[in-house]
Amino acid sequence: xxxxxxxxxxxxxxxxxxxxxxxxxxxxxxxxxxxxxxxxxxxxxxxxxxxxxxxxxxxxxxxxxxxxxxxxxxxxxxxxxxxxxxxxxxxxxxxxxxxxxxxxxxxxxxxxxxxxxxxxxxxxxxxxxxxxxxxxxxxxxxxxxxxxxxxxxxxxxxxxxxxxxxxxxxxxxxxxxxxxxxxxxxxxxxxxxxxxxxxxxxxxxxxxxxxxxxxxxxxxxxxxxxxxxxxxxxxxxxxxxxxxxxxxxxxxxxxxxxxxxxxxxxxxxxxxxxxxxxxxxxxxxxxxxxxxxxxxxxxxxxxxxx
Amino acid sequence: xxxxxxxxxxxxxxxxxxxxxxxxxxxxxxxxxxxxxxxxxxxxxxxxxxxxxxxxxxxxxxxxxxxxxxxxxxxxxxxxxxxxxxxxxxxxxxxxxxxxxxxxxxxxxxxxxxxxxxxxxxxxxxxxxxxxxxxxxxxxxxxxxxxxxxxxxxxxxxxxxxxxxxxxxxxxxxxxxxxxxxxxxxxxxxxxxxxx
Numbered sequence: 257x258x259x260x261x262x263x264x265x266x267x268x269x270x271x272x273x274x275x276x277x278x279x280x281x282x283x284x285x286x287x288x289x290x291x292x293x294x295x296x297x298x299x300x301x302x303x304x305x306x307x308x309x310x311x312x313x314x315x316x317x318x319x320x321x322x323x324x325x326x327x328x329x330x331x332x333x334x335x336x337x338x339x340x341x342x343x344x345x346x347x348x349x350x351x352x353x354x355x356x357x358x359x360x361x362x363x364x365x366x367x368x369x370x371x372x373x374x375x376x377x378x379x380x381x382x383x384x385x386x387x388x389x390x391x392x393x394x395x396x397x398x399x400x401x402x403x404x405x406x407x408x409x410x411x412x413x414x415x416x417x418x419x420x421x422x423x424x425x426x427x428x429x430x431x432x433x434x435x436x437x438x439x440x441x442x443x444x445x446x447x448x449x450x451x452x453x454x455x456x457x458x459x460x461x462x463x464x465x466x467x468x469x470x471x472x473x474x475x476x477x478x479x480x481x482x483x484x485x486x487x488x489x490x491x492x493x494x495x496x497x498x499x500x501x502x503x504x505x506x507x508x509x510x511x512x513x514x515x516x517x518x519x520x521x522x523x524x525x526x527x528x529x530x531x532x533x534x535x536x537x538x539x540x541x542x543x544x545x546x547x548x549x550x551x552x553x554x555x556x557x558x559x560x561x562x
Numbered sequence: 563x564x565x566x567x568x569x570x571x572x573x574x575x576x577x578x579x580x581x582x583x584x585x586x587x588x589x590x591x592x593x594x595x596x597x598x599x600x601x602x603x604x605x606x607x608x609x610x611x612x613x614x615x616x617x618x619x620x621x622x623x624x625x626x627x628x629x630x631x632x633x634x635x636x637x638x639x640x641x642x643x644x645x646x647x648x649x650x651x652x653x654x655x656x657x658x659x660x661x662x663x664x665x666x667x668x669x670x671x672x673x674x675x676x677x678x679x680x681x682x683x684x685x686x687x688x689x690x691x692x693x694x695x696x697x698x699x700x701x702x703x704x705x706x707x708x709x710x711x712x713x714x715x716x717x718x719x720x721x722x723x724x725x726x727x728x729x730x731x732x733x734x735x736x737x738x739x740x741x742x743x744x745x746x747x748x749x750x751x752x753x754x755x756x757x758x
Contacts, residue, residue, distance in 0.1 A: 257658050274660065281645070281661045290698040295648040556648075561658030 257557045260372045260379045264390040264429040272434055276398050278553035279546070285322060286549065296325035299356040299559050304346070304371075305382070306332040306362045311520055311544055312382050312392075316359045319551035325559070328355070343367060347374040357559055360384070365422075378558040386420045386484060392519050393426035395550040397434060399539050400474055402546070403515050408435030413468050415441045416478030416500060416527050419448050420485070423519045424478055425455065432456040439472070441465050442500060445489040446480075465500055469509045476517040477502050477527045493526060503529040507537065515539050584729055584737075585750035590710070593726035594623070597708055598630035600724050605675060608637050610703070612671055614644040616680040616692055617662045622743035623710065624679040640667030644678070644699075649691035666699060676702040677723075681739040683709040686720035711750060713737050 257274075258266050267275065285291055301320040305313050313329070320327045330346075332338065337346065343362070350358055357378040360368045365385035372379040383389040397407050404410060412431055418424045418440045431438050432455075439460040440447060452459040462468050469475065480496065490496045497503075502516065510516075516528075516538045524530045533540060585593060605611050608631055615624030621643050628639045645662040653659070678692050689707060696702060708724035713731040727750075731737065735754030742748050 278661050281663055284664065288699065292698070293648045294694065295653065556661075557658050560653050562654060562656055 257561065259558070260368075260381075261390050261554055261558065262368050262372060262379065262381045263388050264393045264426040264433070266390070267394075267430065267433065269433050269435070272394070272397070272430060275394055275550065275553050275557060276401060278557060279394075279398050279549040280402075282552045282556070283546070283549040285552075286545070292322055292324060294324050295556060296320070296323040296559055299325045300328065300354060301325045301357045301359060301555065301559075302328045302330060302350050302353075302355040303382075304330045304350070304358050304360045304362075306337070306343075306360075306367075307383070309361055309383070311547065312361065312389075315544070315547040316380075316382060316391075316551050318548045319555055322548070322552055323555055325356075325555065328353075343371065344374055347371050351375045351377075357555065380554060380558065383422055385422065386425075386481075387422050388426045388429075389422040389519075390426045390430070391547070391551055391554055392423050393430040394554070395543055395547045396423075396427055396476065396517060396519070397430055398546050398550050399517065399543050400436075400515070403539060403542075404473060404513065407431065410436045410473040411439070411471060412436050412474040412476060413439050413441055413465075413472045414476045414478065415465060415502070417446045417480045417489075418442050418451065418478065419446045419489075420481040421478045427476065428455045428459055432458055439468055441468055442478075443490050443496070466506065466509065469506060470511065472510065473514050474517060475502065475510065475514065476519075477522070478519070479521060479523055480526055497526055501525075501527050501529065502532050504531045507532050507535065510537070517543060519543070579753050582752045583749060584711070584752050585727060587748040590726075590748045590750065593710060594626050595630055597724045597726060598627050598634060601627065601677065601708070602631060602635055602637075604706075604723070605677075607635065608639050610673070611675045611677060612640050612642060612667055612702075613677050613679055614642045614666075614671075614692075614696075616678060616688060617643060617645055619681040619739055619741050619744060620679045622741050623681060623708075625743075627679060627708065640669070642666045642671075644692055644695055646688060646691035646695050649694045651687060651691065664695075664699075671696065671700040671702045673701070673703050675704050675706065677706045677708055679708045681710050681741075682737050683707070683712045683720075683722050683725075684715055684737075686716045686718035689720050690718050710739060711737050 317327050355377050359380045359382050361382040362384050365387035367384050368379050368381040401407050414424045428438050441462045518540050602608055613624040613628055615621035624641050628641045631639050643665040645664045647659050647661050706723040709722045710726040712725045712728050738751045740749045
């Protein structure tokens with residue numbers, strides 16, 4: 257197994273499948289009366305969060321605790337970071353405390369890669385800027401597999417703000433590794449130029465959601481990341497919602513078996529309507545539950561052995 | 563793979579290994595039959611009993627015991643699988659192990675008599691892990707242990723309730739249990755240098 261999980265590209269098909277298989281076994285623990293395993297007793301996992309997060313941080317915390325690891329939560333607010341401490345000095349502090357794994361979220365793309373060269377423990381990327389979020393891609397693949405039985409051969413549409421989305425990047429890398437066909441869809445201003453060659457030669461790009469919908473097994477809606485936009489990428493929210501939002505009428509154009517995913521947090525009325533978000537096709541709540549199992553699997557595979 | 567075999571396989575030395583067949587196919591059948599009878603005798607008809615196989619080879623053995631018990635007294639003893647990987651005390655000594663499935667029979671193990679089934683009893687550490695795993699899954703009324711081969715060298719105060727064959731071994735020797743379901747044939751062999 258690899259030492260760090262920095263990018264979805266760190267996993268080949270065999271390793272990615274091992275993570276999903278392990279997660280499937282660990283998912284049973286969540287339905288037991290005693291939701292705890294002694295496996296990582298005595299190991300320390302630090303959650304190092306420089307950016308706001310609810311579900312990812314809680315999910316990693318629950319995962320580490322279910323494996324009996326000690327968890328230290330560190331958020332930039334209320335720490336020495338607000339006094340001006342650098343990432344490197346924080347990393348050396350964690351190193352001195354003997355962290356076996358550091359789960360890091362950072363607004364700067366590539367921060368986990370730098371961190372990995374400063375600490376001895378494993379580094380797990382929990383989202384870095386607009387770059388990658390590999391555990392989200394793993395839990396999305398896991399959700400597809402548990403709902404549709406497989407990942408290979410599925411046609412997945414990733415819709416919306418691809419430009420700012422680390423979820424999209426990690427998903428494209430992982431899903432193509434696992435043999436799925438991926439199409440990214442969005443307004444031209446929110447799709448990076450040359451996204452295909454940069455991520456995967458098989459990646460398709462479309463600017464027309466309605467044309468692609470009847471042919472997909474999975475549609476993954478992305479949040480429009482206003483906080484990362486210092487420019488206007490589309491004329492108005494209403495126009496965006498009309499062209500790229502998933503509403504009930506569009507959902508009816510999907511094949512019977514197709515599922516609707518969203519990594520959260522979602523903006524109801526923007527990229528997805530409440531009707532769709534709460535429908536039986538939506539896996540949004542399932543994704544959160546699966547997140548804990550998948551992160552347990554990642555922590556076990558990184559820390560469980562020698 | 564049972565832990566004792568994995569542990570001893572790393573300690574093979576340079577001299578050519580000797581191979582001795584301890585149980586043939588027929589012997590193994592008789593041993594399983596005898597243990598099935600002993601279970602019926604000791605548990606008074608195997609009421610409220612659950613057989614849990616420890617992967618890999620404990621699982622088909624548990625199934626065989628259940629089918630023999632059904633043949634002798636037409637009692638259906640539920641069979642399950644108990645993976646103990648996450649409870650091992652040697653995880654940090656080796657590369658990460660893949661986790662196998664744990665599959666309890668319907669009704670679980672609460673208040674029932676659980677008989678753990680494994681191929682070889684060696685250090686006792688696998689059984690220790692299994693006991694810990696059991697206590698997280700429920701509260702059996704009692705726990706017993708059935709093994710095909712007891713080869714000694716215990717590192718923990720653990721003993722088996724049903725033993726197919728006691729084999730005195732040297733630590734460096736390897737007891738290899740082959741089962742038709744997994745290995746294509748039934749046989750128990752002792753590998754290693756017995757006379758030096």
